[in-house]
Amino acid sequence: MTKNMRSHRNFFLYKCLFALTFWNHISLSVENEPHLFLTIFQKMVLTKKIKSLPLLYTNSHQSKANFDWVVIQNTTESLSLSEITNDNVKKLVALLSNFKQGSRLQNLTLTNVSVDWNALIEIFQTVWNSSIEYFDINSVTQLSHIESYDFDYSGTSIKALTLKKVLITDLYFSQDDLYKIFADMNIEALTIAESDMIHMLCPSSDSPFRYLNFLKNDLTDLLFQKCDKLIQLETLILQKNKFESLSKVSFMTSRMKLLKYLDMSHNLLSHDAADVQCRWAESLTELDLSSNQLTDSVFECLPVNIEKLDLQNNQITSVAKGMAELKSLKELNLASNRLADLPGCSGFTSLEFLNIEMNSILTPSADFFQSCPRVRELQAGHNPFKCSCELQDFIHLERQSGGKLFGWPVAYMCEYPEDLRGTQLKDFHLTELACNTTLLLVTALLLTLVLVAVVAFLCIYLDVPWYARMMWQWTQTKRRAWHNHPEEQETVLQFHAFISYSERDSLWVKNELIPNLEKGEGCVQLCQHERNFIPGKSIMENIINCIEKSYKSIFVLSPNFVQSEWCHYELYFAHHKFFSENSNSLILILLEPIPPYIIPARYHKLKALMAKRTYLEWPKERSKRALFWANLRAAISINLPMADGNWCGETD
Numbered sequence: 030m031t032k033n034m035r036s037h038r039n040f041f042l043y044k045c046l047f048a049l050t051f052w053n054h055i056s057l058s059v060e061n062e063p064h065l066f067l068t069i070f071q072k073m074v075l076t077k078k079i080k081s082l083p084l085l086y087t088n089s090h091q092s093k094a095n096f097d098w099v100v101i102q103n104t105t106e107s108l109s110l111s112e113i114t115n116d117n118v119k120k121l122v123a124l125l126s127n128f129k130q131g132s133r134l135q136n137l138t139l140t141n142v143s144v145d146w147n148a149l150i151e152i153f154q155t156v157w158n159s160s161i162e163y164f165d166i167n168s169v170t171q172l173s174h175i176e177s178y179d180f181d182y183s184g185t186s187i188k189a190l191t192l193k194k195v196l197i198t199d200l201y202f203s204q205d206d207l208y209k210i211f212a213d214m215n216i217e218a219l220t221i222a223e224s225d226m227i228h229m230l231c232p233s234s235d236s237p238f239r240y241l242n243f244l245k246n247d248l249t250d251l252l253f254q255k256c257d258k259l260i261q262l263e264t265l266i267l268q269k270n271k272f273e274s275l276s277k278v279s280f281m282t283s284r285m286k287l288l289k290y291l292d293m294s295h296n297l298l299s300h301d302a303a304d305v306q307c308r309w310a311e312s313l314t315e316l317d318l319s320s321n322q323l324t325d326s327v328f329e330c331l332p333v334n335i336e337k338l339d340l341q342n343n344q345i346t347s348v349a350k351g352m353a354e355l356k357s358l359k360e361l362n363l364a365s366n367r368l369a370d371l372p373g374c375s376g377f378t379s380l381e382f383l384n385i386e387m388n389s390i391l392t393p394s395a396d397f398f399q400s401c402p403r404v405r406e407l408q409a410g411h412n413p414f415k416c417s418c419e420l421q422d423f424i425h426l427e428r429q430s431g432g433k434l435f436g437w438p439v440a441y442m443c444e445y446p447e448d449l450r451g452t453q454l455k456d457f458h459l460t461e462l463a464c465n466t467t468l469l470l471v472t473a474l475l476l477t478l479v480l481v482a483v484v485a486f487l488c489i490y491l492d493v494p495w496y497a498r499m500m501w502q503w504t505q506t507k508r509r510a511w512h513n514h515p516e517e518q519e520t521v522l523q524f525h526a527f528i529s530y531s532e533r534d535s536l537w538v539k540n541e542l543i544p545n546l547e548k549g550e551g552c553v554q555l556c557q558h559e560r561n562f563i564p565g566k567s568i569m570e571n572i573i574n575c576i577e578k579s580y581k582s583i584f585v586l587s588p589n590f591v592q593s594e595w596c597h598y599e600l601y602f603a604h605h606k607f608f609s610e611n612s613n614s615l616i617l618i619l620l621e622p623i624p625p626y627i628i629p630a631r632y633h634k635l636k637a638l639m640a641k642r643t644y645l646e647w648p649k650e651r652s653k654r655a656l657f658w659a660n661l662r663a664a665i666s667i668n669l670p671m672a673d674g675n676w677c678g679e680t681d
Contacts, residue, residue, distance in 0.1 A: 098110050098120075105133045105134070106136060107136040108138070109138040109139075111139075113143070114144060122155045125137075125155045125156060129158075132160040134161060139165070141168050142167075143169075145172065146174050149172060150180065158181075158184065161186060162188045169195040172195060175207050177206045180213075185216070188216055189219070189240070191219075192221045208228060217239045220244070223246070231256035232258040233258070235260050236258050236262070238262050239264065246270050247270065250281075260287065262288055263289045264288075265291050267296070269294075271296065272298055273299065276304045276305055278291075283310055289314050293318050294317045294319040294321070296320075297322060298322060299322045300323060300326050301326065315336065316339070318338070318339060319342050319343070322344060324346070327343070328349070329353070333355065333356075338358060341362045341365050342364070348376075353377075359380060360380075361380060364384045368385060368388040369390060371407075372385075374400050377401070378403075385408065386411045386436075392419040395425070398433065404433065406435050407434055408436060410440025414444055416443035416445065438454060441453060523556075524556040524561075524578055524580065525555065525666075526555055526582065527556040527579035528556065531587065531592070533589040534590070556575040569598070576599070581616050583618060583665075619647065
C-alpha cells in the first residue's frame with residue numbers, strides 16, 4: 030500500500046468518526062434540549078459550518094421534541110423546508126425568529142404546508158420581520174378558520190411572495206378577511222397561482238406592487254374595476270382565468286398609470302363591435318391575448334401605444350385596412366388563426382416582426398415586404414400553400430428578402446394540389462410563360478396571328494375560297510336535283526365523253542376532235558356544251574350533269590385552257606368525280622405545250638394530273654395522227670344503251 034493510499038484511508042476514517050460524533054451530539058440535543066439544538070443550528074448556518082443539510086428528518090417516535098419538518102436545502106442564503114403542520118409551526122417560528130433583519134438568509138421556501146389560517150398568518154408575520162426577501166409557499170392545504178387579522182406590514186425586507194396551490198377548506202368566511210391580507214401587502218411582487226381564487230380586493234392605499242401574477246385561478250371581469258391604487262404596477266399576469274369582456278379588461282388597466290406588460294392569454298375573451306369604446310393604460314406596451322375567442326373586431330379595441338401584441342390561437346379571419354392605427358407596434362403574433370392572406374402594414378408602420386404560421390393562407394401576397402419595408406422577420410410557415418402560378422411571386426420574394434422568411438425552406442410546403450403535397454416551395458417551379466398572363470396572352474396572340482396568316486396564305490395560294498365555292502355549287506346542284514327529280518338519281522351513262530376546252534381552241538375541237546370521233550367506226554356520243562346543255566338550267570348544273578352522264582371526260586389542254594375560268598370549273602368537277610367514284614374517267618389531250626410558269630396556282634390539280642397520269646399529245650406530223658385517234662377511241666370505248674334522239678354519226 031502506497032503512502033498516498035494510506036493517507037486517503039486515514040482521512041476517510043477520520044471523517045466517519047467526526048460525522049458519528051456530530052450526529053450523536055445532535056440526537057442528544059434534539060432529545061434533551063431542543064432549544065439548544067436550534068441555537069446550534071442557527072450558529073452553524075451563520076458561521077457557514079453547515080452549507081447544506083439535506084433531508085434531515087425526525088418525528089415524534091424518534092424525538093420527544095416532535096421536531097418533524099424536513100429540511101430540503103439549507104445554505105447561508107436559502108432555506109427550503111417541507112411538511113409544515115400546526116404541530117411544528119411554533120418550532121418553525123422560533124427558528125425563523127432568529128433570522129432577524131441583517132442576517133444572510135434571503136430565500137425561504139415552504140412546501141406541503143398543512144395549517145390553519147392563524148398558523149399561516151403567524152408564519153407570515155414572523156417572515157415579515159426577518160431578513161427574508163423572497164418567500165415561496167407551495168401546496169397549502171387544510172387552510173381553515175379564516176378571520177380578520179390586523180397584520181403589521183412595517184419594516185419588512187420582503188420583496189416577493191409566491192403562493193401556489195392554496196386549498197381553502199372553510200365553506201363560510203368573509204372574502205374580505207382573506208383578500209385584504211394580500212391586497213395591502215407592501216411588497217413589489219405577489220404571485221397567487223393555481224388556487225381557485227375568485228376575486229382580489231383593490232389595495233386600501235397606494236400600493237407598491239410592481240408585479241402581480243394570478244395564474245390559473247377563477248378571476249372574472251370584476252377584478253380591479255375602478256381601482257386606482259395600483260399606481261406602481263408594471264406587470265400583470267392573469268393567464269388561465271375566466272375573463273370574458275375585452276373592453277372591461279381595458280377599463281381595468283386604465284387607472285394603472287405605469288402598466289407595461291399584461292398577460293390575458295388562455296381566457297374566454299371576446300369583443301363585440303357594439304361594445305363601448307375601449308380605454309387602455311397609455312403606458313401599456315406588451316399585451317398577450319393569445320388563446321381566447323377574439324375575432325376581427327379585436328383590432329377596434331387595442332392599446333394605441335402597444336409595441337408587442339400576441340393574438341395567437343384566436344378566430345381572426347382578416348385584418349381590415351384602417352381598422353387599427355398601431356403606429357408603435359413592432360411585434361405581432363397572429364399564428365393559429367383563420368387568416369387567408371398576409372396582412373398589410375397600413376396601420377402598423379413600425380412593424381418589424383410578424384408571425385402568421387398555421388393559418389389558412391393558400392397564396393400569400395408577394396408585395397408584403399414592399400408594403401411593410403421595416404419588417405425584419407416573417408414567420409409564415411406551416412400554412413396550406415397552393416402551389417400555382419400565384420405562389421411563384423412569393424417564392425421569388427424569399428430570394429429577394431435576404432433571409433427574412435423564418436423557417437425557410439423546411440416549414441414551407443405545398444398542400445395543394447394533391448400530386449404536389451409535401452413538396453417544399455423551393456423545389457416548386459413553373460415556366461415564366463405558364464405564369465405570366467401578359468406574356469401568355471401576347472404569345473397566344475402572336476401564334477394566332479401567325480396561324481391566321483399561314484392559313485390565309487395557303488387559302489390564297491391554293492385558292493381555297495374558289496374550291497369552297499365550287500363545293501357549295503356541287504352540293505347545291507345535287508340537292509336540287511334530288512329534290513326535283515329523286516327518281517332520276519340513279520345515273521345512266523348517255524355519252525362516251527364530255528369535252529372540256531377553251532373557246533380559243535374550239536376550231537380544233539369542231540374540225541378535228543368531234544368529226545374524227547363521231548364519224549369514225551363505232552357509235553361515239555360526245556357531250557359538247559354548245560349542243561347538249563339544257564336551256565333553263567344553270568351552267569354549273571349543265572356541267573355537272575354532262576360529267577355525270579359521261580363515261581369519260583376529255584380535257585383539251587393548251588395555254589388557252591389554263592386561262593379559262595370555265596375550264597377550271599369543268600376540271601374541278603371531273604376531278605371530284607374521279608376521286609368520289611374511284612374511276613379512271615379523265616383523258617388529257619395536250620394540244621399545245623404548256624409552260625409551267627403560266628399555270629395558275631389553283632391549277633395544282635392539273636399539275637398533279639400531268640405529273641402522274643399519261644396524256645395524249647396532239648402530233649404535228651399527219652402520219653402519227655391515225656395512231657392518236659385509235660388510242661383515243663380505245664380509251665372511250667364502251668357500249669352505251671341506245672336512247673331516243675340518238676345523234677350518233679351526226680356532225681356539228
